[in-house]
Amino acid sequence: MIQAAIVGGTGYTGVELLRLLLSHPEVEIAGITSRSETGIRVDALFPSLRGHCDLIFTEPDMDRLGNLDLVFFATPHGVAMEMAGKLLDAGARLVDLSADFRLQDQEVFAKWYDQPHTAPETLAEAVYGLPELFRTEIRNSRIVANPGCYPTAVLLGLAPLLQADLIDRSTLIADCKSGVSGAGRTGKVSLIFPEVGDSVQAYGVSGHRHRPEIEMVLSRIASDPVELQFTPHLMPMIRGIHATLYARLHVPMDNGELQAIYQKAYGDEPFVDVLPFGGHPATRSVRGANLCRIALHQPRPGQIVILSVIDNLVKGAAGQAVQNMNVMHGFPETLGIGQIAVLP
C-alpha cells in the first residue's frame, strides 16, 4: 500500500484519476489539491464520486507532498516543473500528466508551450511514460512524463513498423479525431455544446504541440529523424481518440506478415489489443477502459492504414498514469485498471 496525492485535481484527468485510484487496492489517496477549490468537497464538484470519496480539496503543501510515495500532477502546463525538484529531493516519486517533462529538448518545449523550461535538470532524468515502449526505464525512474493523449494513440499504432524499419520515415500521416474532453474542463466558448455539437472541425493543422512530442519518440524508436503530418479534429463526442495512420512500406509485405509483426509486438501487452486484420475499432469499444485497440489495413500494396483507438482520459491520461504507477512500484501492471469498457 502506497500513499499518493493528486496535485490539481479539478479537471477531467483529476476526476478520472480518482475514479481509478479509489478502487485501487494498493493506493491510499493521501490528498488532492486545488488552489481554486480549496475547502470544497471533491464530490461536490464531481457528484459521480458521492459515496466513494470524502476528500476535500486543499492547498498544495510541499512538506506533506514530499513525504508521500507518489505525487500525480494533473495541473496546467508549467506547474509541475516548478514543484518537481523539491518533491524529488524530499523523496517522492512523480507522475506528471501535464506536458512539462515530455519534450526533452528545452527549446522545442519553449517554442510550443510559450514559456522557458525552468527545471532542465529534472527534465533530463524524466522518462517518457509509455510502458509498452519504455517499461524498464519507467520502473527505475523517479519522474515519469505521462504521454499526451494523441501521442499515445499514434505511437502505439506506428511503433512496430518503425522498430522493424519497414516504412518510409518522411511520409507518415496521423489524421486524428478527438472527443471534447481532451480540451479539458474549461469554460471556452469554442467548447460549448452548440459550438461542437453536430459538427466536425480540424484545428491546429499547420502545427500542434503533440507533433514534436510524437516525432521525438518516433525518431528515438527509428534511431533516425521521423517526420509526421499530424492533423487533429474535434468531434462531437465526450471521450475517445481515433487515430487514422498512413504509412508506406519500403518493401512489399503481405497482410499476414504485417499482422504477425503487430501480434508479436503486442501479444504480451495487457493494454494493447490487435484486432484481426482489416478490422475497424470504434472508440466506444474502449470507453472507460485502459486500452488501445489497433487494426491494420493494406488497401493497395505498400499503402498501410493503421487504426488506433483509445479513451483519451484513460489510456490517454489517467489510466496510463496508474499503469505507470504500477510499473514504478512493482505492482502487477494491470492492478486496478482492468475495467471493461462501458458499451453502449
Next chain:
Amino acid sequence: MIQAAIVGGTGYTGVELLRLLLSHPEVEIAGITSRSETGIRVDALFPSLRGHCDLIFTEPDMDRLGNLDLVFFATPHGVAMEMAGKLLDAGARLVDLSADFRLQDQEVFAKWYDQPHTAPETLAEAVYGLPELFRTEIRNSRIVANPGCYPTAVLLGLAPLLQADLIDRSTLIADCKSGVSGAGRTGKVSLIFPEVGDSVQAYGVSGHRHRPEIEMVLSRIASDPVELQFTPHLMPMIRGIHATLYARLHVPMDNGELQAIYQKAYGDEPFVDVLPFGGHPATRSVRGANLCRIALHQPRPGQIVILSVIDNLVKGAAGQAVQNMNVMHGFPETLGIGQIAVLP
C-alpha cells in the same frame, strides 16, 4: 461461487450483464444463449469484451440451464414465461429482465403486451425485484421479475411519500426522459441517429406499458389504488433516465421534514443516494453505476418535485439483476456492482 447463465444475450442488457458478471467474484458464467447468433463469439458481437470473455453463443439447452444455480433472462417479452416453469422444476432460480413476470394481473399483462400469459402459476410466485422495497421476498424467492427501467426510477422516487401517506394518490405525474438504449439494440428507423439526434420527442403519452407496472407497485405500497400520469420522452443520449415527479402534499411540511423522510428511507441503502435538498442530479452522474440519485424540491408549499436519475442499463436493468442475484444468494448486496460512475 455460483454457476449462472444468460438466456438471450445479444441485446444491451446482455452485454451489460456480461460486463458486471465477468468481474463478479462469486459468479462463473456457465453459458450465454442466442438462437440467432449461435456459434458466434460473444466478443465478435461486442468488441468491448475482447480480452475479457471467451464465451460463444449457444442454443438454449434446457437440461444444462436447469442444472445451474441461476438463469438470467435477457430475452424479448414472451420467452421467459415459456421456459421458466421447467427451469424452476429442475432447481434453477431465475431473474427475468423481461416483462413476463412483472404484472401480477394476467389480464393487465395480456392487454399491454398483446399476448396471453402462459405461466400463471409461476407468475403467482414471482417477486418484484426492487430490493429497496422487497428485499425480504427477493431473498427467498425462486423467481424474480426485474423491474422496468422507468419503474425503477419512478418507484424509488415516490415510495417514501406514499409509504408515509403524505401525498394525494390521484394527481401524481411522472415526466420521464430516457436515453435511446432503453429501446433496445434493434434496427428500427425510428431509432437511427439522424432520427433521434438533436431532437426530443414524447411517445406513448396516451398509454405506455410501464404505467400499469408502476401503478401496481405504488398501489401496493399505499395499500390503496394510485393513479399516475406517465409521460416518457426519447432523448438524444445513449444511457440514462431522468424522472421528474410531481406530487401534492396532503398536509403542510417544511423542506427539512421532507428531506428527513427520504434520508430515513434510504440512509442505509447502498444504491440510493439522496442529494441535499434542492439538488439537480444529472444522469451522467450515474453513468455505468448501479445507483439511483434523488433530489427533492418544494417550489411552492405543498407542491413537491422529485428528481430521480438512474442508468437504465444498470440500476434500471443489469445492475439491478445482479443486485437481486446477490440478495437471493446471500452475497454482500454490493458485491461486483460498486463501480463508480464514468464522468464525463
Next chain:
Amino acid sequence: MIQAAIVGGTGYTGVELLRLLLSHPEVEIAGITSRSETGIRVDALFPSLRGHCDLIFTEPDMDRLGNLDLVFFATPHGVAMEMAGKLLDAGARLVDLSADFRLQDQEVFAKWYDQPHTAPETLAEAVYGLPELFRTEIRNSRIVANPGCYPTAVLLGLAPLLQADLIDRSTLIADCKSGVSGAGRTGKVSLIFPEVGDSVQAYGVSGHRHRPEIEMVLSRIASDPVELQFTPHLMPMIRGIHATLYARLHVPMDNGELQAIYQKAYGDEPFVDVLPFGGHPATRSVRGANLCRIALHQPRPGQIVILSVIDNLVKGAAGQAVQNMNVMHGFPETLGIGQIAVLP
C-alpha cells in the same frame, strides 16, 4: 423597405436574426453593434454568413440608431432599458429580445433579474410580443418585448384552454426540455460539450425567471391569477424546446371537443400547427423554422397533456422578433420567415 439595426449581435439570437433578415425582402440591415467585437467582420465571427453579409460590428451610436425604422436588441438583460427611451424619442421602434420589458411588474423584474428597472415609463408602454395572443397591440406599439423561449412554447400550448376557462388554474405544470443554445453563446464550464453531452439535468426547479413571465401572461388570459409549476431541463441538443404541459379539466370533454378548441384557436395562425389528436411532435420537426407544433392527449378523463415544440432560436427568439417586425410595419406576417424546417 425599412432600415433596421441589431444591437448586441454576437450571440445566437444575433446570428439567427441575421440569417432571417439577410433574406427578408423588406429590410435593409443598417448596422450591427457590439462593444466587444467592434471592427470585426460579422462573418469572421459567424462563418455561416460568409458570402451573405459584409457587415462589420460597430460601437452603438445613438444618433444613428435613433434614425432607423427599427432597432432589435439582442443584448444581455439590462442594456435595452438604458437605451430604449432615447431611441423611442428619436423615432425608432424597438423589438427587445432580452427580458427588460417582459415583466410589467417592476418589483417582480427586480427580484428575478437582480437589478432595479430603470425605465418604468417605457416599460409601461411595452407590449408583450406574442402575436398569436396580442397581435393588435403589437401592430400599434413602439416597443415590443419579445417573449422568452420557454414562455412562447408554454403560452401557445395552454392559452386556448385558459381562454375558454376549461381548466383548473392552480395545478398547471410545465415540464420543459431545452437545447443548450437557449443558454446563450457564453463560455461557461457548465455548458461545454463534456458537461451536457449524453446527459439530462433539471435546473432552477425551485424557481426560474420564466415562471413569473408565464404566469403574468396566463393570468392576463384567464383574468384571474394562474399558478404554474415550471421545471426546465437541459438536454444534449443544440436547438429546440419541448414543453410537456399538464392540466386538469373543470368539466368533462371528449377528445374531439378538445381538438376543436385548438383548431379554432389556431386554424388561421400561420405559425402554429395543431397536429392530429394524440400526436407526438419532435423538436426537429421545427428546426430552423418559425413554428410551434402542438398535440393534445387525454390519457385519463380530465387529465390533459399538451405537447408543444418550437425552435428556441426561431419561434422562441429571432423568428418571433421578425414576425413582430412584420406585424408592426404592416408587412405580410409570414414575409421572410416561411422557411421549412431542416430535417433530419
Next chain:
Amino acid sequence: MIQAAIVGGTGYTGVELLRLLLSHPEVEIAGITSRSETGIRVDALFPSLRGHCDLIFTEPDMDRLGNLDLVFFATPHGVAMEMAGKLLDAGARLVDLSADFRLQDQEVFAKWYDQPHTAPETLAEAVYGLPELFRTEIRNSRIVANPGCYPTAVLLGLAPLLQADLIDRSTLIADCKSGVSGAGRTGKVSLIFPEVGDSVQAYGVSGHRHRPEIEMVLSRIASDPVELQFTPHLMPMIRGIHATLYARLHVPMDNGELQAIYQKAYGDEPFVDVLPFGGHPATRSVRGANLCRIALHQPRPGQIVILSVIDNLVKGAAGQAVQNMNVMHGFPETLGIGQIAVLP
C-alpha cells in the same frame, strides 16, 4: 416553370429535395413516388413539411413521368437504370441521385455495386453532375449522374491542384468524416443512436464504392491515372462531411501562390467558398446550405493539407441535384438554393 417529379422519395435525399423544390420559383412538383408508401401523405412521413406540402406518395407511372420536364431519382441503386431509357425516350430529362450512372466503366460498376449494369447506352450519354467541373456538359445533357457525397467534397478539394498538375498523383489521401444521414434512412442496428453516439469508427478502409468514382473523375481532370487512398469514418453527427485531403507538391510553392490557384479556380463559383489560407471550416458552417467551404494548409514545404466541408444532403445530394436542374434548364444557377447555413 417546369414540371418535375421525384421517384423514390422516402429517404433523406427525398425530403431534402422537397424542402428545396417546394420553395423553388420555377418548379412545380408534379408527383412523388414510393412503392412502399403509396397512398400516404408525404407530410405524415416527414412532419417537417406539414403546411408546405399536400403531396401523396403514388406508384411510379411511366407515362406520367415521361411527360414531365424533369425526373429526379432518389432511389436505391439499380432502380434508375431500369427506368431511365424509357423516360428519356418519352422526352423527360433525368437527374439521378443514386449511383447508377456515375461510373462510366460498366465492369467497375458491376464490381462495386454487385450487379451488372443494364443500361449501357444510357450510361454512355450520362454526364457527371458536378457543375463546377462539368457545367457545359450538364447544360446540354438529358441525363445527369448526381455525384456521391464524399466525391463532391473530395473532388472540389483536389481539382485545382490536379488541373494545374502541381501534385504527385500516386500519394493522394482523403481522410473523410461523415454524418450518419449519409447512410440513408434505413433501420440498421449499426446506425441506431446507441451504436454511433459518442463514438467514432472508420469503415470500408480496405475499399469503398466512392473510391473508384473519385479516381475516375480525378484521372479525367489529370488526363492521367490518379490513385487515392480513401478512408471514410462515421461520426456522431446528423449531417456533414469533412474531407481532410493530403497531397505532395511536385515543385515548391509558397502559400500565397497556392491560395491564388484556388481563388482563381473558384472565385466565380457561387457554391464554393475558399477561406483565408490556414482556416478551419466546420461542417456546421454549411449545415442546410448548398455550399462547399475549402481551406488550405502547408504545414511543411511541399506537404499540402486541404480541408473541404459540405452538407452531405445538400451540396452532397439534393442541393447539387437542384443546381444541376438549374443548369440544365437555363435558370440562374443559384435559384432556390441560396439558403444561409443554420448555425448553431
